[in-house]
Amino acid sequence: DTAVSQTPKYLVTQMGNDKSIKCEQNLGHDTMYWYKQDSKKFLKIMFSYNNKELIINETVPNRFSPKSPDKAHLNLHINSLELGDSAVYFCASSQDWDNESGNTIYFGEGSWLTVV
Amino acid sequence: AQTVTQSQPEMSVQEAETVTLSCTYDTSESDYYLFWYKQPPSRQMILVIRQEAYKQQNATENRFSVNFQKAAKSFSLKISDSQLGDAAMYFCAYRRDTGRRALTFGSGTRLQVQP
Numbered sequence: 001d002t003a004v005s006q007t008p009k010y011l012v013t014q015m016g017n018d019k020s021i022k023c024e025q026n027l028g029h030d031t032m033y034w035y036k037q038d039s040k041k042f043l044k045i046m047f048s049y050n051n052k053e054l055i056i057n058e059t060v061p062n063r064f065s066p067k068s069p070d071k072a073h074l075n076l077h078i079n080s081l082e083l084g085d086s087a088v089y090f091c092a093s094s095q096d097w098d099n100e101s102g103n104t105i106y107f108g109e110g111s112w113l114t115v116v
Numbered sequence: 117a118q119t120v121t122q123s124q125p126e127m128s129v130q131e132a133e134t135v136t137l138s139c140t141y142d143t144s145e146s147d148y149y150l151f152w153y154k155q156p157p158s159r160q161m162i163l164v165i166r167q168e169a170y171k172q173q174n175a176t177e178n179r180f181s182v183n184f185q186k187a188a189k190s191f192s193l194k195i196s197d198s199q200l201g202d203a204a205m206y207f208c209a210y211r212r213d214t215g216r217r218a219l220t221f222g223s224g225t226r227l228q229v230q231p
Contacts, residue, residue, distance in 0.1 A: 031217075033218060035219075037159075040223075041155075041205060041223070041224050042221070042223060042224075043207065043219075043221040044221070045218035045219065045220075048217075048218055056218055088159055090161060092161075094217075096217065103149050103211060103213075103217075104149075104151065104163055104166055105151075105211070105219055106163070107153075107160070107161035109158070109159070109160045110159045110160065110161075112159070
């Protein structure tokens with residue numbers, strides 16, 4: 001039973017295409033995130049949703065649009081893909097103000113996007 | 117803004133030996149959380165250990181322990197009895213207790229374990 005699951009795990013696509021990455025968590029958490037890990041392994045927050053409401057929106061191109069249909073799902077849609085979008089995208093979730101989980105953020109396995 | 121610094125891009129340790137990975141951070145907050153995540157070649161982010169800033173006692177998880185020095189803003193990870201499976205990238209991360217609560221990561225330390 002995967003706690004935070006992302007699909008697809010690998011995606012190779014051409015420049016200019018539009019693609020989506022889906023994320024689901026079965027932990028009952030109320031907050032979800034998208035992180036980007038670039039080729040130098042640096043991890044950076046992109047978006048965060050709490051109970052379907054956008055709470056963090058970092059400076060990313062508006063070609064990136066997150067959507068949260070419910071608090072267990074957070075999808076990432078990318079328009080007009082560019083070479084520089086190649087990266088590993090991580091979905092994550094947390095249950096804030098929960099002493100038992102220690103405010104820990106749990107990650108999915110990552111979606112490796114390659115734009116050619 | 118909070119920053120996290122890992123000054124060791126690469127470290128190497130012999131199997132069964134002990135290694136310490138360094139992490140420093142900058143914050144004006146008094147309450148926060150610190151984490152070490154492990155990323156093996158599979159790329160999955162695995163929680164290794166966490167520390168609440170309000171706790172003075174250093175966290176321990178089996179062979180993994182931390183040295184948390186709040187005044188110095190230092191949070192090092194000690195791996196005892198290193199195993200081949202410990203080889204991975206290790207990321208130090210900071211999380212605020214209020215407001216914007218996404219993780220801020222360091223640049224990572226690649227740990228090699230020599231047989």
